[in-house]
Amino acid sequence: MLPQKDLVSLRGLSKDEILFILDTASEMKRKIDNPSERDNSLQSVSVATLFYENSTRTKMSFLMAGSYLGATIHDLGVSTSSAQKGERLVETGENLDQMGIGIMIIRHQQTGAPHLLAKRVKASVINAGDGTNEHPTQALLDLMTIRERYDDFKGLKVVILGDISHSRVARSNAFGLTTLGASVTLAGPATLVSANMQALGVSVTNNISRAVAGADVVMGLRIQFERDKAAAFPTLREYSDLFGITEEVLEAAKPRALVMHPGPINRGVELSVDVIDGKRSVIYQQVKNGVAVRMALLKILSDKRLL
Numbered sequence: 251m252l253p254q255k256d257l258v259s260l261r262g263l264s265k266d267e268i269l270f271i272l273d274t275a276s277e278m279k280r281k282i283d284n285p286s287e288r289d290n291s292l293q294s295v296s297v298a299t300l301f302y303e304n305s306t307r308t309k310m311s312f313l314m315a316g317s318y319l320g321a322t323i324h325d326l327g328v329s330t331s332s333a334q335k336g337e338r339l340v341e342t343g344e345n346l347d348q349m350g351i352g353i354m355i356i357r358h359q360q361t362g363a364p365h366l367l368a369k370r371v372k373a374s375v376i377n378a379g380d381g382t383n384e385h386p387t388q389a390l391l392d393l394m395t396i397r398e399r400y401d402d403f404k405g406l407k408v409v410i411l412g413d414i415s416h417s418r419v420a421r422s423n424a425f426g427l428t429t430l431g432a433s434v435t436l437a438g439p440a441t442l443v444s445a446n447m448q449a450l451g452v453s454v455t456n457n458i459s460r461a462v463a464g465a466d467v468v469m470g471l472r473i474q475f476e477r478d479k480a481a482a483f484p485t486l487r488e489y490s491d492l493f494g495i496t497e498e499v500l501e502a503a504k505p506r507a508l509v510m511h512p513g514p515i516n517r518g519v520e521l522s523v524d525v526i527d528g529k530r531s532v533i534y535q536q537v538k539n540g541v542a543v544r545m546a547l548l549k550i551l552s553d554k555r556l557l
């Protein structure tokens with residue numbers, strides 16, 4: 251059981267709370283694979299997706315998660331909504347509350363938008379990514395994928411490599427992984443990873459060979475061209491030559507190391523094409539686990555509401 255009505259951050263969640271979500275997600279995964287085990291336990295729950303930023307994986311997996319559990323799930327369609335006439339987020343949320351929406355799933359370019367919405371509406375709010383702050387459901391699916399390979403997080407070395415400074419995925423993973431006992435290294439060019447991030451309880455380096463040495467998990471992150479038009483490195487070729495994850499770079503990692511990426515991928519930039527499609531890659535397992543984690547959250551937050 252989670253103490254709060256919302257899931258807007260992994261910061262502050264206890265180890266037991268995270269493991270409870272992951273255990274529930276493992277149960278849910280069986281329902282994806284076995285349609286006969288699905289039930290309509292959320293048939294009385296109405297869910298709305300409010301995506302102020304684009305998405306393929308997160309939005310579709312929430313829509314699938316809701317339908318697998320029998321919930322009624324509606325997409326606001328932000329580009330055709332009254333947000334385009336200037337309606338404020340909080341007013342949109344209050345209107346959806348009145349219509350009987352029980353769970354609002356929001357992605358927004360503004361850091362803190364889900365937290366603000368959660369304070370103002372009766373519905374449960376799930377953060378599907380806010381600015382450069384957090385992407386808690388992505389981190390949960392990453393944790394689930396790592397746990398399917400390794401029984402215990404204690405002592406695992408997880409390297410997160412790439413555009414750290416713009417990455418809500420890196421921040422949520424740092425909170426989740428350190429809470430579960432893993433050691434986390436954030437790595438990338440000096441223009442994209444700040445030493446200040448050590449405050450999250452992680453190591454920070456610009457040396458990719460040192461970062462990857464002995465790693466159990468190597469997670470690449472997308473270069474977010476849409477967030478910062480100023481060049482953080484001279485050319486894409488130079489970025490991939492110096493910081494791209496290749497088979498050669500991975501030789502320094504543990505032999506069974508997992509290669510992960512939240513997607514979408516700039517193929518051949520953050521990861522070489524042979525690594526993306528290679529034997530260590532669990533990128534599509536992450537996508538499938540995304541549906542399971544989101545089913546688990548819809549179930550957990552709904553059960554709490556129905557008590």
Ligand code: CP
Nearest residue numbers: 305306307308512513
């Ligand atoms: N990983 C992730 O958030 O992907 P989308 O932007 O496609 O949802």
